[in-house]
Every structure is written in structure tokens, then in C-alpha cells.
Amino acid sequence: MKRALILLLCLLPALAAAVETYTLAVVPQFSPVDIGQRWTPLLTRLEKETGLRFQLRIPERIPVFEKEFLAGIPDFVFLNPYHAVMARKAHGYIPLIRANERLTGILVTDSQGPIRNLQDLQGKTVAFPSPNAFGASLYMRALLAEKEKIHFNPVYVGTHQNVYRHILMGEAMAGGGVNATLETEPSALRSRIKVLYATPGVAPHPLAAHPRVPKADRDKVVQALLRMNQEASGRTLLERAELEGIQLADYVRDYQSLELLKLERYMALDRK
Numbered sequence: 083m084k085r086a087l088i089l090l091l092c093l094l095p096a097l098a099a100a101v102e103t104y105t106l107a108v109v110p111q112f113s114p115v116d117i118g119q120r121w122t123p124l125l126t127r128l129e130k131e132t133g134l135r136f137q138l139r140i141p142e143r144i145p146v147f148e149k150e151f152l153a154g155i156p157d158f159v160f161l162n163p164y165h166a167v168m169a170r171k172a173h174g175y176i177p178l179i180r181a182n183e184r185l186t187g188i189l190v191t192d193s194q195g196p197i198r199n200l201q202d203l204q205g206k207t208v209a210f211p212s213p214n215a216f217g218a219s220l221y222m223r224a225l226l227a228e229k230e231k232i233h234f235n236p237v238y239v240g241t242h243q244n245v246y247r248h249i250l251m252g253e254a255m256a257g258g259g260v261n262a263t264l265e266t267e268p269s270a271l272r273s274r275i276k277v278l279y280a281t282p283g284v285a286p287h288p289l290a291a292h293p294r295v296p297k298a299d300r301d302k303v304v305q306a307l308l309r310m311n312q313e314a315s316g317r318t319l320l321e322r323a324e325l326e327g328i329q330l331a332d333y334v335r336d337y338q339s340l341e342l343l344k345l346e347r348y349m350a351l352d353r354k
Contacts, residue, residue: 102299103135107156109147109165109287111211111242111263114140121160124319131306134299143240144212145350151175158303160289160323162216164345166337169290177288177331178304181324184283187217188264189226191256192249193276200230200279202255208234209245209254213350218242218258221281224348230279243267250274262324285336287324304330 106125108117117140125136139156141147151159154173161169163185169175189208191197197206203226210219219238226232239248242263248254250271256278264272289307291300310316311328320328 103137104157104295104299105137105139105155106158106160107139107141107147107150108160109162110141110144111215111260112266113241113243114142120322120324124323127310127316127319128303128306131309132299132302134302144215148214154292156292157295158289158291160287162214162287163284163337164214164216164220164340164343166288166290166333167340170333170337174293175290176293176300177290177333177336178300179307179325179328180288180331180336181286182327182329183286185217185286186261186283187219187222187281188259188261188277189222189256189279190246190249190259190264190275190277192252193274195249195252195255197255197278200226200232203232203234203278206234206255207237207253209237209239209248209257211240211242211245211258212238213348215242215258217260217281217284218245218263220345220348221284221343222258222279224343224345225281226279227348246271246275284340285331288331288336289325290331 108121110117112120118138121138125138129135136158139150141150148165148168150156151161151165151169152172159169159175166175166177197203210223212219214220223236226234237254239245242259245257245259246264246267249257264275291303307320307325307328311320320326
């Protein structure tokens, strides 16, 4: 018995090392605290389902998030549709699953303010979370400039929540967001917000994996998430992480067409 106990103690470090730990980075659309509250319960459940371990990475700013996945640092990453294109080109990141509802960017203004239509924004200040937030900024700015011929002064305020508050404080005449983030705001704020314009819908944010993650582990993650989607408590965790009604993602079907938009000219990568 004593020899068996000694052998077990010797094996424990090797057994612990055998449990793979992966990093998972989440695009900071919300505050770091909010993202932690949304993703930590999901990852705790995912660890139980897969036997893997996950370390949540929450960069405070979208440019920092971009710098990390463009360097191939995260093993898994939850990122916006055009980020999926960038990550594919940079390191071959593989989209695994996504929500079912298409992503639509919205341009909003204060319902009690002076802006009534897009032309009222000529020469005005418009807030965006960051240059490369897809629906809320990158795609929206391209459409406003190229299609609608609106000339505006963009300011970048860090998060979607900051966009909505800049509008109501009068620091911007309009701002870019998405329905998913606007719906999380208090009813008093939402009652003051009016949607002026919306982008065409695209496949939403995928959870993607770096190709260095073994296929067996990628499959474990996918199958566990699909199982969770089959019962109420699992669906609640997924919905809080913006993975409502998940389905398998496919790069060619869901994201490759975004390459044709040639949005690179509207991007701004922070290399610091």
C-alpha cells in the first residue's frame, strides 16, 4: 500500500501536466468585468465537459486584442467576422461554432436630439468603439463613406457602452453599435436611443481555434458546446457569451465573402 501511494504521488505531476490548458481570448466589446462574468461560467462548464483547461484572456482594448491574435498568441479566440478573415490570413485560425442570428451593425442617435436622418450627420462627430469593430465601426464607416457619401468626424471611445453614453452626453451626434450590446443596456438608456441606419447582416462572431490545437481537442470543444445547447442551463450560458442558438461555423460559407469588401483601407492596426 505504501509503495502504491508513493507511486501515485510521483505520478501526480505528470497527470496534472497531461491536462491541456488553452488560452481563450475574447474581443472586448464589453468591459473586462462584464466579459469575465459572461465567459467564466461557460468555460467552467466547458472544462467539466471536455477535461481540458481554459485560461480566459480579456484585453482591455480591441487594438491589443488584434495584436495578440495577429501574433498567433491565443489558442482559441472569440472574434468579429472581419477579425476572422484577418486571423485566417495571419495564422490559419479555424472557425468552429457561431450563433445563428446574423450580425447587423446599427448607427444610433439620441431620439431627443437634432439628428433626424443620415444627411444631418454631414460634418458631425460620430462615435465608434474602435476602428476595427466590425458591424459597429469598420463596415459601418465604409458604408457611410462609400455608399451614403456622408463626411463625418470619427472618434473612438473603446467600447459599445461608451458609444451610447457619448451620444446621450452630447459628445457625439451618433454612434455605431450592434443590437446585442444595445439590448444589454438599461431600459432608461434604450428609450433614448433611436436607430438611424443598419448594415446588411453577416454571419456573427465565431469561436475559432489556432491550427496548433489538435483536431481531437477542437472536436471536444465543439461537441461539448453543441450538447450544452440541447439543455436549458447550457443555453443560458451560451446566450450570455453571445452564442445563442449555436451552429457549426464554416470559413468559406460564412466569412470568405467578406474578403471581397476590401475593408483594409478603413482599418487601423495598433502596432505598439
